[in-house]
Amino acid sequence: MNGTVNDLAMSGARPLCLTAGFIIEEGLPMGDLVEVARRMGLAAGRAGVRVVTGDTKVVERGRGDGVYVNTTGVGLVPAGIDVGGGRAQPGDVVIASGTLGDHGMAIMSVREGLEFEAEIASDTAPLHGLVAAMLAVCPTVRVLRDPTRGGAATSLNEIAAAAGVGIALDEATIPVRPVVAAACEILGLDPLQVANEGKLLAVVPADAADRVLGAMRSHEHGRDAAAIGRVVDRHPRIVVMGTGIGGTRIIPMPLGEQLPRIC
Amino acid sequence: MKHLAEYRDADTAQRLAAEIRRIVTRPWAIMEVCGGQTHSIIRNGVDQLLPPEVELIHGPGCPVCVTPLETIDKALAIAVQPGVIFCSFGDMLRVPGSRENLVSAKGRGADVRVVYSPLDAVKLAREHPDRQVVFLAIGFETTAPANAMAVKLAARQGLGNFSMLVSHVLVPPAIEAIMRSPGNRVQAFLAAGHVCSVMGTWQYPPLAGRLRVPIVVTGFEPLDLLEGIRLTVLQLEAGRHEVENAYARVVSERGNEPAQEVIAEVFEAVDRAWRGIGVIPASGWRLAKGYREFDAERRFAVGHVTAAESPLCRSGEVLRGTLKPNQCPAFGQECTPRTPLGATMVSSEGACAAYFHSGRFAPAGS
Numbered sequence: 366m367n368g369t370v371n372d373l374a375m376s377g378a379r380p381l382c383l384t385a386g387f388i389i390e391e392g393l394p395m396g397d398l399v400e401v402a403r404r405m406g407l408a409a410g411r412a413g414v415r416v417v418t419g420d421t422k423v424v425e426r427g428r429g430d431g432v433y434v435n436t437t438g439v440g441l442v443p444a445g446i447d448v449g450g451g452r453a454q455p456g457d458v459v460i461a462s463g464t465l466g467d468h469g470m471a472i473m474s475v476r477e478g479l480e481f482e483a484e485i486a487s488d489t490a491p492l493h494g495l496v497a498a499m500l501a502v503c504p505t506v507r508v509l510r511d512p513t514r515g516g517a518a519t520s521l522n523e524i525a526a527a528a529g530v531g532i533a534l535d536e537a538t539i540p541v542r543p544v545v546a547a548a549c550e551i552l553g554l555d556p557l558q559v560a561n562e563g564k565l566l567a568v569v570p571a572d573a574a575d576r577v578l579g580a581m582r583s584h585e586h587g588r589d590a591a592a593i594g595r596v597v598d599r600h601p602r603i604v605v606m607g608t609g610i611g612g613t614r615i616i617p618m619p620l621g622e623q624l625p626r627i628c
Numbered sequence: 629m630k631h632l633a634e635y636r637d638a639d640t641a642q643r644l645a646a647e648i649r650r651i652v653t654r655p656w657a658i659m660e661v662c663g664g665q666t667h668s669i670i671r672n673g674v675d676q677l678l679p680p681e682v683e684l685i686h687g688p689g690c691p692v693c694v695t696p697l698e699t700i701d702k703a704l705a706i707a708v709q710p711g712v713i714f715c716s717f718g719d720m721l722r723v724p725g726s727r728e729n730l731v732s733a734k735g736r737g738a739d740v741r742v743v744y745s746p747l748d749a750v751k752l753a754r755e756h757p758d759r760q761v762v763f764l765a766i767g768f769e770t771t772a773p774a775n776a777m778a779v780k781l782a783a784r785q786g787l788g789n790f791s792m793l794v795s796h797v798l799v800p801p802a803i804e805a806i807m808r809s810p811g812n813r814v815q816a817f818l819a820a821g822h823v824c825s826v827m828g829t830w831q832y833p834p835l836a837g838r839l840r841v842p843i844v845v846t847g848f849e850p851l852d853l854l855e856g857i858r859l860t861v862l863q864l865e866a867g868r869h870e871v872e873n874a875y876a877r878v879v880s881e882r883g884n885e886p887a888q889e890v891i892a893e894v895f896e897a898v899d900r901a902w903r904g905i906g907v908i909p910a911s912g913w914r915l916a917k918g919y920r921e922f923d924a925e926r927r928f929a930v931g932h933v934t935a936a937e938s939p940l941c942r943s944g945e946v947l948r949g950t951l952k953p954n955q956c957p958a959f960g961q962e963c964t965p966r967t968p969l970g971a972t973m974v975s976s977e978g979a980c981a982a983y984f985h986s987g988r989f990a991p992a993g994s
Contacts (some may be wrong), residue, residue: 552744565734591667608671608673609638610637611638
């Protein structure tokens with residue numbers, strides 16, 4: 366639900382309604398199906414969208430693995446709003462709406478049975494309210510992305526490629542929870558490559574950056590928002606990060622799933 | 629963050645770099661042995677702080693990079709057998725064998741699992757008595773104690789369904805082989821801190837004396853690396869060739885003696901083929917006599933599997949430091965991180981992969 370709502374929000378649209386297609390394995394307990402539908406209803410209510418139509422298909426036992434639900438959404442892009450990866454321009458500011466890598470590390474610590482001293486919480490959330498608050502103070506927001514699978518590194522490389530620009534990040538300004546940073550160190554992962562939910566990246570004109578950051582920080586899903594870098598005309602199509610000790614490194618497009626390293 | 633921020637302090641890093649600039653008078657080629665050090669150097673941009681006189685050559689200390697093609701093919705031959713659960717560290721999964729890698733084998737139905745510790749594989753063997761659980765034991769001296777413990781534990785618990793495909797490699801013989809290889813350019817080594825945390829530093833003084841080469845035991849954080857480089861340059865400039873320890877907060881002279889004992893009990897030295905380099909005498913470990921029954925090569929009869937490297941791949945020269953990745957004709961052409969010919973392009977610690985990403989700034993020849 367949040368995934369589809371956020372896909373709409375990242376194109377600048379106000380989500381209106383969703384469809385739901387159920388693929389159900391024969392023998393699925395009715396109670397499970399009711400619970401799935403109930404949770405979808407709750408999520409729709411929170412996001413302020415309606416599920417207006419749907420369909421069910423039942424497949425033979427052993428061919429469905431329980432239930433799959435596919436959602437499609439329709440939204441309305443307000444007049445004058447034009448958000449897209451190709452619109453980033455040199456001089457623009459890159460903003461992250463909050464700490465990066467929380468979701469992926471939460472999943473990994475559960476899946477792999479890793480226990481850290483502090484719990485890492487997942488952060489799935491609908492983001493169209495945050496987007497609306499941003500567009501209200503800056504209708505010329507250029508790019509919005511929710512950096513899910515592949516993490517911020519993927520989204521930023523996509524933006525750099527689509528707009529033919531470079532992106533220069535500053536490691537010291539990138540919000541990462543200490544426990545996530547520590548878990549990434551242990552597993553040899555890069556927080557920029559770890560999946561997020563309920564977070565967005567934005568590219569906005571420099572003169573609007575403070576205004577947008579202010580609006581984001583007063584919204585519940587943007588409290589930790591931070592400017593993390595700039596769009597530049599140097600090194601087109603490449604994302605570069607200034608490191609904490611004063612060096613630089615390239616942030617490449619991640620290849621496939623991140624795999625923990627041996628050393 | 630406690631214990632990390634301290635070793636990444638920008639001011640101290642700049643001060644150490646300035647000190648290195650002050651003491652250096654001519655060009656020096658220093659090899660960092662360990663892939664973890666290469667990774668940290670690239671990740672933090674440590675090399676960019678160094679004066680042009682100091683050249684870092686990325687050594688063969690990435691276990692993923694030097695594991696022979698043959699071992700990968702043996703792993704694949706075992707992994708696709710029915711009833712096998714094949715366990716590996718994550719970064720071995722994408723290393724190409726002759727025809728495919730473990731990820732594609734998994735896609736075809738093989739039960740391939742990433743584990744963080746060999747003891748997890750032992751646990752799987754206990755939980756699945758009806759399956760054969762195989763662990764791909766690669767790495768340097770650092771990973772050997774845990775692998776040895778896993779075998780001991782399996783033996784103690786009588787787990788007849790656990791075995792190991794062992795391809796362990798050792799640092800000191802590799803240092804010797806590099807120094808004696810034709811066209812060698814390496815003048816000093818940053819020894820791998822984690823290897824020495826297990827093995828101590830006692831193995832190295834005879835090597836430094838015999839080869840007349842400075843060896844500085846070095847850690848992995850930016851300040852550790854810069855301090856190791858500073859001590860190395862001081863030695864080179866003074867014409868000394870000693871063993872120094874720039875990682876004393878972790879490494880002692882005697883090392884971790886219980887770990888060394890368990891290694892000596894479970895493993896024995898063997899000539900080992902290094903991918904791209906060839907066979908180095910007594911440069912690896914295999915299971916010792918008392919533990920042969922846990923040898924996956926025997927249990928699954930894959931001893932006959934052989935493999936030939938791509939004729940285009942020159943990773944051996946890269947690993948010896950005689951060829952820069954972007955001087956290889958296949959670099960960025962037939963060989964990219966998506967279609968790697970050799971392991972140095974696969975591993976995130978591999979020199980070719982590191983160059984591919986940063987080499988876009990510095991095309992071949994520059």
